[in-house]
Amino acid sequence: MNLAELWPFYSEFAKHPSDRSIAPLAGIFYFMNKIEVVFQMAIKVSTTNRIPPFLAMEMMNATRELEVTGADLVHLEVGQPSTPPPPAVLRALTTSLGTTRTHGYSVAFGELPLRQRIAAHYEDWYDCRPDPANIAVTLGSSLGFTLAFLGAFDRGDRIAIANPGYPAYRNVMKALGLEPLLLPSRAAEGWVPRLEALANEGNLPDGLLLASPANPTGVVMSDADVKHICHWCDANGVRLIMDEIYHGLTFDTRPTSALLHSNSAIVVNSFSKYFCMTGWRLGWMILPDDLLEITERLAQNLYIGPSRPMQEGAMAAFDDYDILDQNVLRYRENRDVLLRELPPEFLGDMAPADGAFYIYADLTQLSKTAVNSLDFANAMLREAHVACTSGVDFDQELGHRHLRLSYAGSTEDMKKASRRINSWLPSYLKSL
Numbered sequence: 001m002n003l004a005e006l007w008p009f010y011s012e013f014a015k016h017p018s019d020r021s022i023a024p025l026a027g028i029f030y031f032m033n034k035i036e037v038v039f040q041m042a043i044k045v046s047t048t049n050r051i052p053p054f055l056a057m058e059m060m061n062a063t064r065e066l067e068v069t070g071a072d073l074v075h076l077e078v079g080q081p082s083t084p085p086p087p088a089v090l091r092a093l094t095t096s097l098g099t100t101r102t103h104g105y106s107v108a109f110g111e112l113p114l115r116q117r118i119a120a121h122y123e124d125w126y127d128c129r130p131d132p133a134n135i136a137v138t139l140g141s142s143l144g145f146t147l148a149f150l151g152a153f154d155r156g157d158r159i160a161i162a163n164p165g166y167p168a169y170r171n172v173m174k175a176l177g178l179e180p181l182l183l184p185s186r187a188a189e190g191w192v193p194r195l196e197a198l199a200n201e202g203n204l205p206d207g208l209l210l211a212s213p214a215n216p217t218g219v220v221m222s223d224a225d226v227k228h229i230c231h232w233c234d235a236n237g238v239r240l241i242m243d244e245i246y247h248g249l250t251f252d253t254r255p256t257s258a259l260l261h262s263n264s265a266i267v268v269n270s271f272s273k274y275f276c277m278t279g280w281r282l283g284w285m286i287l288p289d290d291l292l293e294i295t296e297r298l299a300q301n302l303y304i305g306p307s308r309p310m311q312e313g314a315m316a317a318f319d320d321y322d323i324l325d326q327n328v329l330r331y332r333e334n335r336d337v338l339l340r341e342l343p344p345e346f347l348g349d350m351a352p353a354d355g356a357f358y359i360y361a362d363l364t365q366l367s368k369t370a371v372n373s374l375d376f377a378n379a380m381l382r383e384a385h386v387a388c389t390s391g392v393d394f395d396q397e398l399g400h401r402h403l404r405l406s407y408a409g410s411t412e413d414m415k416k417a418s419r420r421i422n423s424w425l426p427s428y429l430k431s432l
């Protein structure tokens with residue numbers, strides 16, 4: 001019962017002198033009601049799952065706010081292609097929308113024809129053919145690595161990740177009660193984390209999650225490094241999760257897949273980047289046999305299965321690599337425009353940008369006064385109308401010195417961004 005409802009009743013009673021004795025009781029009910037309100041306000045909100053925001057997405061919100069006021073922005077903040085998927089994909093999606101069958105649930109790991117098509121893609125690119133039974137279609141690779149965390153680890157387990165690295169790894173781990181172990185992978189380490197230190201210090205983690213090409217650095221591990229990491233994990237009983245979401249987006253060679261070098265690794269991939277289907281929220285993972293059952297049960301219970309129409313559209317994604325490779329040529333040109341046009345002290349001691357579509361600039365040499373990349377990115381957005389992401393998202397220790405520039409847009413936009421940065425930068429530096 002809501003005690004507030006009783007208050008008018010008792011206060012009315014208390015107006016009559018003969019019933020004054022009831023007034024204190026009315027007061028007690030009044031205060032009980034107040035207490036109840038306090039209790040009602042204390043409705044549970046998780047404290048253990050409170051994680052930091054994804055700053056690149058926050059920057060995206062800020063750009064949307066500016067754009068409604070009519071601002072003409074250049075977007076270097078979010079890692080998403082600026083071109084649509086190949087026409088065959090759009091045709092396959094439209095056809096599927098007119099078919100009744102595709103409006104129902106999918107099986108949890110995704111429909112078999114798509115899993116077979118993904119298996120064939122491995123034959124085309126890597127000369128190996130995973131069993132479609134080991135392939136799970138997921139809701140973006142985001143859910144792929146989340147399922148990998150849930151299926152392979154227990155609360156309190158430690159998973160090593162590269163620092164700087166993709167922030168959602170660290171944040172999702174924390175929400176799931178896992179402990180991220182940060183491996184420095186900065187200029188001093190040649191931008192690739194050193195695993196031997198872990199074994200030497202008797203500090204072996206339960207898992208290791210690496211991405212190559214990497215976000216935010218764009219660094220591509222050599223095939224020898226990937227092979228070594230796979231063997232090192234197997235030899236040390238460490239479960240490897242390899243995020244291959246930027247495969248296809250390399251400028252010189254096509255990197256090897258961890259699938260070729262390990263039977264225990266989980267490979268995560270996505271339609272978001274090379275295939276230009278970011279908003280479709282579709283990815284896949286290739287699972288070792290011992291994780292099939294647990295992962296399938298998790299997928300069934302968490303989201304039932306991926307969208308069926310999207311899967312039918314994605315079936316055509318592998319039919320025309322040539323169209324998609326044209327984008328890769330443009331990304332390379334975009335990178336070269338930024339490297340050529342931006343001042344060397346703005347780029348600083350940057351990572352070798354050999355893949356994905358990122359430059360991880362180091363602002364240390366920009367000014368004698370320390371530049372904080374969060375303030376820098378905000379000022380550049382408001383004053384130069386160029387959006388990019390502070391390194392703080394990717395590296396909580398040294399990220400304030402770095403800025404991530406995504407060059408997935410048009411070449412014209414890269415030229416525009418360079419012009420704007422060059423004409424704005426001197427006034428900003430003067431204001432420090």
Ligand SMILES: Cc1ncc(COP(=O)(O)O)c(C=O)c1O
Nearest residue numbers: 140141142166211215270272283
């Ligand atoms: C390294 C890395 N992994 C995973 C993701 C998540 O991608 P999605 O869920 O769109 O497949 C991203 C997104 O930018 C990323 O950079």
